[in-house]
Amino acid sequence: MFATFFLAPSRFLWDHGGMARPLTLTKNLKDRVTARVLARQCSICGCAVSIRLSANRSYLGGHYFGKVPKISKAEFQRAKKAGHKTERIGNFTLRVLNQDPKPYGCFEYWECESCYNENNSPPSPKNL
Numbered sequence: 541m542f543a544t545f546f547l548a549p550s551r552f553l554w555d556h557g558g559m560a561r562p563l564t565l566t567k568n569l570k571d572r573v574t575a576r577v578l579a580r581q582c583s584i585c586g587c588a589v590s591i592r593l594s595a596n597r598s599y600l601g602g603h604y605f606g607k608v609p610k611i612s613k614a615e616f617q618r619a620k621k622a623g624h625k626t627e628r629i630g631n632f633t634l635r636v637l638n639q640d641p642k643p644y645g646c647f648e649y650w651e652c653e654s655c656y657n658e659n660n661s662p663p664s665p666k667n668l
Contacts, residue, residue, distance in 0.1 A: 575593050575594060575595045576593050577590060577591065577592050578591040578593060579591075580602065580648065580650045582650060582652040582655055583649050583650060583651060584651055584652075584655040584659075585652065585654075585655055587652055589601060589602040589650055589652045591650070601653075602650045602651060602652060602653070602656075603650065603651045603652075603656045604648065604649070604650055605649040605650075605651065606648075606649060607646040607647065607648055607649070608646060608648075608649050609645075609646050610644055610647060611641045611642075611643050611644070612644060615641045615642055615643075615644070616641050618639075618641070619637050619640065619641040622637065622639040623637075623638045623639075624636060624637050624638060625638060
């Protein structure tokens with residue numbers, strides 16, 4: 541006879557004999573421990589965001605979208621002076637610079653929970 545296992549909503553593992561034993565989702569305690577807390581600002585609304593980093597490289601408390609380069613006005617004018625070409629993508633016509641401006645630094649783009657949910661909410665039936 542084969543033993544069947546399935547994950548119940550109550551986080552218990554049931555075997556074929558009807559016995560229930562608690563299920564440990566992470567075997568290593570290191571995965572559940574918070575390594576440090578970061579304090580960042582939301583890039584949209586500017587509110588303070590507290591991010592908890594775990595030892596297993598996961599985070600809670602915000603949404604990270606990567607690094608955004610900082611470009612000075614003089615560097616942008618230099619790249620603009622190098623010229624541009626016109627690209628067509630679908631129905632859109634875009635001007636693309638021939639030379640990328642050199643960034644002098646980067647900043648991290650974080651969003652708080654409310655800004656992320658506001659921007660990713662499905663369209664309401666009134667607007668369709």
